[in-house]
């Protein structure tokens with residue numbers, strides 16, 4: 001278990017990504033995945049009010065609705081913590097104060113809960129003065145609807161600005177950062193955000209822990225990318241240097257008798273400042289490989305080999 005920043009959120013070292021719920025996993029499969037995750041000790045799911053408006057036929061809120069239905073059906077309360085996000089739902093775009101308040105109420109209704117454990121600003125809203133957004137999140141914390149605040153996809157300068165406004169105004173301080181960070185996308189986080197994280201004790205929950213599936217090793221050729229709904233997302237990581245990382249992951253996985261994604265997540269979860277990677281499964285069969293990462297400890301040699309190969313990816 002690891003604590004998110006200076007919060008009281010003590011979480012399992014794998015956070016379950018919720019964007020598959022109601023997208024690539026229907027409600028029955030989603031319940032299976034959630035049941036298995038919880039049975040293995042999982043206690044933290046990351047979702048967003050907008051998931052999965054991007055999927056044909058969906059309008060947003062499907063993931064939260066399934067999560068709420070699952071918690072209600074199983075009689076589960078605070079033992080499964082939920083992080084959700086605001087700014088991208090088609091009906092609640094941006095971070096104007098009245099929108100944040102209304103979006104939070106809509107999320108709570110779908111989640112069938114009276115509180116959100118960690119509420120992320122999904123991305124910056126340059127149209128709204130930041131002090132108004134900071135105050136809106138603070139009001140949610142004061143009302144008890146939100147326990148803690150987190151930031152995702154903000155530039156480092158805007159993270160620093162949010163923190164300064166919070167400190168000056170006595171507002172709730174963000175405890176968590178949710179950046180895009182994995183074995184084939186490192187430079188942005190490590191160079192630009194890591195210093196801020198250390199300075200402000202932010203708990204890091206990296207998203208795309210498996211590079212949208214690329215780090216599972218199932219996209220080895222451009223034809224592979226054409227199959228499946230995530231191929232387009234995974235294609236951003238497709239390169240010779242990226243495939244060299246996959247080859248090394250495969251060798252290390254064989255040596256430990258585990259699967260490729262297990263090794264990728266183990267590497268990520270042991271990087272400085274990381275509380276828990278966020279990774280999703282679209283089928284219950286995919287989950288054990290993700291959970292195994294919490295137990296796999298790589299040798300220094302293996303870690304260094306992966307780190308060094310991944311240095312070449314963005315070089």
Ligand SMILES: NC(=O)c1ccc[n+]([C@@H]2O[C@H](COP(=O)([O-])OP(=O)(O)OC[C@H]3O[C@@H](n4cnc5c(N)ncnc54)[C@H](OP(=O)(O)O)[C@@H]3O)[C@@H](O)[C@H]2O)c1
Pocket residue numbers: 016017018019020024046047122152153178206207208209210211212213214216218228229230259261278279280281282285286287289290
């Ligand atoms: N803050 C943000 O802006 C932001 C952005 C993106 C994501 N997120 C969060 O991060 C979470 C994780 O991101 P993600 O779900 O997009 O990508 P990911 O975790 O990097 O990749 C997960 C995908 O990899 C495949 N996979 C997983 N385990 C596998 C296995 N054992 N064998 C083979 N394939 C496997 C599945 O895709 P297939 O269905 O194709 O098999 C799965 O949906 C999301 O659910 C969401 O909560 C946040």
